Structures are given as structure tokens and as C-alpha cells.
Amino acid sequence: MPRRLRLAVAPLVLLIATLTACAEPTRLPPPEEPAARAPLFASDEEALAAATEAYEEYLAVSNAITSNPDAPLAPLQEKTSSAHFENLEASITQLRAQGLRSEGSSALASVELQQHSQIGDEILIVVYVCLDVSSTRLLDQNGNDVTPRDRADRVALEVALINESGALRDLIVDGSETWTGGLNCS
Amino acid sequence: MMPMLLLLVSLALNPADSIGITSAGCDEVMALTGCPNVGGSIEGDSALLNGDLTMVGAPGSSGGGSGDSSPGAGSGGSPMPPMPCEEVFAGLCYGEGQDKPGDGTASPSIPPLTLSDVAAFRPQAPRQSMQPDGWMVVGLPTNFYARTGTHIVSGTLLGSPADVRFTPVGYRWRYGDSSAARLATPGATWQALGLREFDATPTSHVYRAPGTYVIELDVEFTAEYRFAGGAWWALSGVLVVPANDLVAVAGSAVTVLVDRDCATAPHGPGC
Numbered sequence: 001m002p003r004r005l006r007l008a009v010a011p012l013v014l015l016i017a018t019l020t021a022c023a024e025p026t027r028l029p030p031p032e033e034p035a036a037r038a039p040l041f042a043s044d045e046e047a048l049a050a051a052t053e054a055y056e057e058y059l060a061v062s063n064a065i066t067s068n069p070d071a072p073l074a075p076l077q078e079k080t081s082s083a084h085f086e087n088l089e090a091s092i093t094q095l096r097a098q099g100l101r102s103e104g105s106s107a108l109a110s111v112e113l114q115q116h117s118q119i120g121d122e123i124l125i126v127v128y129v130c131l132d133v134s135s136t137r138l139l140d141q142n143g144n145d146v147t148p149r150d151r152a153d154r155v156a157l158e159v160a161l162i163n164e165s166g167a168l169r170d171l172i173v174d175g176s177e178t179w180t181g182g183l184n185c186s
Numbered sequence: 187m188m189p190m191l192l193l194l195v196s197l198a199l200n201p202a203d204s205i206g207i208t209s210a211g212c213d214e215v216m217a218l219t220g221c222p223n224v225g226g227s228i229e230g231d232s233a234l235l236n237g238d239l240t241m242v243g244a245p246g247s248s249g250g251g252s253g254d255s256s257p258g259a260g261s262g263g264s265p266m267p268p269m270p271c272e273e274v275f276a277g278l279c280y281g282e283g284q285d286k287p288g289d290g291t292a293s294p295s296i297p298p299l300t301l302s303d304v305a306a307f308r309p310q311a312p313r314q315s316m317q318p319d320g321w322m323v324v325g326l327p328t329n330f331y332a333r334t335g336t337h338i339v340s341g342t343l344l345g346s347p348a349d350v351r352f353t354p355v356g357y358r359w360r361y362g363d364s365s366a367a368r369l370a371t372p373g374a375t376w377q378a379l380g381l382r383e384f385d386a387t388p389t390s391h392v393y394r395a396p397g398t399y400v401i402e403l404d405v406e407f408t409a410e411y412r413f414a415g416g417a418w419w420a421l422s423g424v425l426v427v428p429a430n431d432l433v434a435v436a437g438s439a440v441t442v443l444v445d446r447d448c449a450t451a452p453h454g455p456g457c
Contacts, residue, residue: 062214091215102218133217151220155212178212178221
């Protein structure tokens, strides 16, 4: 009987050992883990401040690139998602193909938070941006001012910002669209 | 758990699909030259997109045209619009120089050029079919069904890509016997529904008298558009697109030709 018991127990021990080994990499997170994943932005104000800072950096890079036809686009690529960068690249290529460059800087006139969310490590912040281009001029290859006379001085944009994968705090611009939904931007 | 979480993330990253009032594709770079003003409307069986864009002229420079401008977009020594004017509605697609009183800020020799463009997008025509094909039995359900689905029609507006996404939302059947129905489903074949022949379906109709009937179907589509790869924006209203007509003969059960001998195949059509 004891011999039979040993025989029966031996595979059981092996099975438990195997299961334990398998379970090792996928064990449940310790209870304190959720506390470490607390929302990155404790308030709307914090989310808006982070989005504003990221957008201003992005805008500074955009200004630098449109003012210099030879400026590389890589710095802009670092501030944008690949999808948005493709759109911007097309706009810049078109601007440069016309021999145009900007003088002066587009500025952030105002910004409003539309929404922010965090699911796991994925952050999304959507803001309404009032972009002021009134202090920019468009110059052609000969330096002539070719700024359209009826160009809008201010443009309302809806801008989405996300975080780069693995970098919780580094927000990049994922898209910007004209917004005519009532933002005070004129 | 994990797949669900990923789905939620994916949805959350496309906020512009469901928000907003109206839009034109624009970004910080395009704002320098002036954002295009793009809108749309539904006119009959087409979605019309229209756009205005103030162009920056560069007379004599090679940068003005991209080489594929449509014929007639410019003439003589006048500036060429930098983007081709395609998707044409004759007479509606043009570049027009504007002579506004100068304010001294721009060179007087370079008038702004406003490019207007209209593009019409039509959904693919829906098709309808019926079971039995071309005939029906008085007093028994005839199964009608439509073949269509959500699809995207692509074109260009102001030289940039523009897409319209059509989604079928309603099916208006006129059965030719003075009755009609507006249904929310396209229906399907008896086989696809797992039913027997002559079973009632959500889209079936019963004829009460023998005769020849013409069955007409109009499909209602909603439409959304996007410009220059931007977000989708809904157009208000629905497009009504006719499908093919069906002509079919209704007979009473005793006069209907059957596929097989009802004595040996009592479950055959019409038996």
C-alpha cells in the first residue's frame, strides 16, 4: 500500500511542480499594483496643462520647419503620431513645392479641454485650440509677401494628444482638425 | 479580459469619429496659407462635397503648378492654381482671381486666387432579388432581399483626397400590388436564414391575387465624408438610391409549375 501510494503521489508532485513553474510568469499582480496605476492626471487642470505644454512644443517645431525650407522633418516626427505626421508631411511638401515659407510664428491664443481619459497605460487628451497665425507672413522664393489677404487670423482646431507607447508622460499630437463647434476663437 | 481592454483603447483613440459639428481638413501648416472651407450636402442620390481654398499665387514660378493641373485651369500668363481642379462638375470647378481692395500688406501684383471645387459621390447601386426567382404563389410568402452594404467611394476635392462612406439604413419596397413597406433590414435568402422555402421572413410579402407585378426597391443611405485623411463627419439627411426592378408573376398554387414531382418530393417548392 505505501509503495502504491508513493507511486500515485509522485506524478501528483510532478504535476504541481509543473503547474507552479507554468504559473510563475503569469502570476496575478500584487494587490498594491492598482495604486501604482493611479490616474496620471488627478484633475482636468493637470491634463490641460500637460496637453498645452506638449502642443506648444509641437507648434514651436512646426514654426521652425515652415520658416526654413531646408529644415529636416525629423523633429516634427518625434512630436507626432505616424498617422498625423503623414498628413503634416503632405502639407509641408505642398507648401515647399510652391516655394513658400513662413516668417513669424503661429501662436496658441487659447486652449480648452474637451476630454481626457486613461485606459491602462494609454492616455488620450482632446483639446480645442485657438491658433493665431496673424503674426505670420508667407514669403515666396524671392522674399515677396504673398500672404492671402483674406486668410483667417485665427483658426479653431480640435487636437488629439496621446502618449507614446512606454512613455507615460511624453504626449504627442495624434491629429488636428478644423473645429467649428462654437469655440471662442475670432 | 485583455482583448476587451485593447478594444476599448482602440475606440478611445478615435474620438473624432463621434464628435464635432462640421469640419474641413486643416492643420497648423495649412493654416498659414488659409484653411480650406469644406462642407457637404446630400442632393437626391448623390453626396456633394464642396470646398473653397484661397491659394497663394506665385507668378512665373515653377512651384505654381504640380504638373497635373486640369486643362483650362489657367490661361495665358495668369497664375496656375497649385492644386488640380478635378472631380468635375462642368462650370462648378474653377479657379477665380479675386480683385479685392488692397490693404497694402500684400504685393499688389499677386492677387489671391480662390479655388472652388465640387465633387459628387454616388453610392454603388443596390441590387434586389427574390425567392422564388421570378414567380410567387398567391397566399404564400415571397422572400425579397437586397444586396448592399457600407462602402467608401473615393475621389478628390481641391486636389486632396476626399472620401464618402455610405451606410444603408432603410429599405423601401413597393410590391406592385399597391402595398409598400419601409424596413430596416435588407433581408436574406431562406437558406441563409435557416428557413424552409415559403416561410415568412422579415422581408417577405404575400400576394393576394394572381397577376404580373413589378417590385421596386429604394435603399436609403446615410453618408459621412472625410477630407485630406481627416476625421469622418456626417452629412445630414439620407440618400435614396433605386435598386433594379423585379418583374414576377403570381399564380395560384394549383397552376404553379413545380421543380419536382410533389408526390415523390412533397417538400419541393410549391408542393
